[in-house]
Every structure is written in structure tokens, then in C-alpha cells.
Amino acid sequence: xxxSQWVSTSMPYLTPRDxxxxxxxxxxxxxxxxxxxxxxxSAGEVPAPxxxxxxxxxxxGDAVVVRRRMMYLDDVACELTDTxxxxxxxxxxxxxxxxxxxxxxxxLLAELGYVGVRVREDVIARMPGDEERAALRxxxxxxxxxxxxxxxxxxxxxxxxDLMTMPARLQRLRYExxxx
Numbered sequence: 001x002x003x004s005q006w007v008s009t010s011m012p013y014l015t016p017r018d019x020x021x022x023x024x025x026x027x028x029x030x031x032x033x034x035x036x037x038x039x040x041x042s043a044g045e046v047p048a049p050x051x052x053x054x055x056x057x058x059x060x061g062d063a064v065v066v067r068r069r070m071m072y073l074d075d076v077a078c079e080l081t082d083t084x085x086x087x088x089x090x091x092x093x094x095x096x097x098x099x100x101x102x103x104x105x106x107x108l109l110a111e112l113g114y115v116g117v118r119v120r121e122d123v124i125a126r127m128p129g130d131e132e133r134a135a136l137r138x139x140x141x142x143x144x145x146x147x148x149x150x151x152x153x154x155x156x157x158x159x160x161x162d163l164m165t166m167p168a169r170l171q172r173l174r175y176e177x178x179x180x
């Protein structure tokens with residue numbers, strides 16, 4: 001594994017932070033002597049794309065809230081992330097605004113009474129589109145990893161969908177599973 005490759009685990013991004021703690025994307029790289037930052041490109045109400053509608057259990061075109069972000073590791077673009085929430089949960093909250101959320105969105109969701117208890121992730125590799133290639137500064141023949149994460153609450157209702165696109169050469173995804 002090269003020094004520029006990032007090993008990512010999902011757990012820090014699924015757990016609400018304690019009061020006063022920074023968001024997970026700032027804290028995890030800092031613990032490894034690196035700098036994680038993000039730019040919120042846009043946020044607000046949008047019609048649900050078909051894939052997102054299916055994952056959130058709403059109708060295609062129904063209102064959802066999205067936060068679009070560009071993630072950076074040591075000032076290098078490393079991930080495009082679109083996070084979608086059901087309108088009933090997110091409308092009128094900071095989730096629909098471009099300001100940074102103290103402790104991160106998962107912490108805010110918990111404060112609003114929505115705690116994730118189960119997560120499903122799917123990962124695929126594909127070639128990026130032109131906009132993705134430009135944003136992530138990938139080569140024309142360089143694939144990306146696409147991670148789709150759905151977070152469910154205790155009633156098994158989807159409360160958040162993340163669509164992440166990352167240059168494959170910079171990533172290693174790690175899953176640790178405890179059994180019984």
C-alpha cells in the first residue's frame with residue numbers, strides 16, 4: 001500500500017459523536033497525522049433520483065434533501081459524496097443547508113431522534129464520467145470505486161443514503177465483522 005493510499009473503515013461515520021467532538025472526517029485523518037477537510041458544494045431539497053428513491057423507500061421525484069460534498073485528504077480531492085435524507089426528517093434542519101454541522105450529520109440525526117442501527121453497503125468499480133474525472137483529477141483510463149451506503153433505524157426505515165465516488169488508486173476499504 002502506498003503512502004498516498006487511504007485505508008477507510010465505515011464505523012466512525014456511522015456513530016454519533018460526543019458533544020464537542022469534531023466530525024469523523026476531520027478526526028479520523030488527524031489521528032493518523034493527516035488532514036481531512038470538505039467543501040459543501042450544495043444542499044437543499046431536490047426531486048429524488050430513481051436509485052435514491054428506491055433506497056429511501058419514496059417515490060421517484062418525491063422531495064428529498066441532499067448534501068453534496070467534495071472531500072479532501074491533505075488538500076487532495078479524494079471523494080465525491082452525495083448524502084440524501086427523507087424530506088420528513090431533514091426539511092427545515094441544518095441538513096438542508098451548506099453550513100458545516102458541528103459533530104457531523106450523524107450526530108445531528110441522533111439529536112433529531114434518528115439513530116442508525118443497521119447499515120448496508122455496496123461497492124462497485126466503474127469508469128468515471130467526465131465531471132467526476134475532472135473533479136477527482138483522475139486519468140482517462142483510471143477507474144473509481146462507488147460506495148452506496150444505506151443507514152436504517154431501529155424500525156428498519158432508511159434514514160440516510162450516501163453515494164460516494166472515489167479514485168480507486170487512492171482507496172482501500174476495510175470491513176471488520178464481529179461474529180457472535
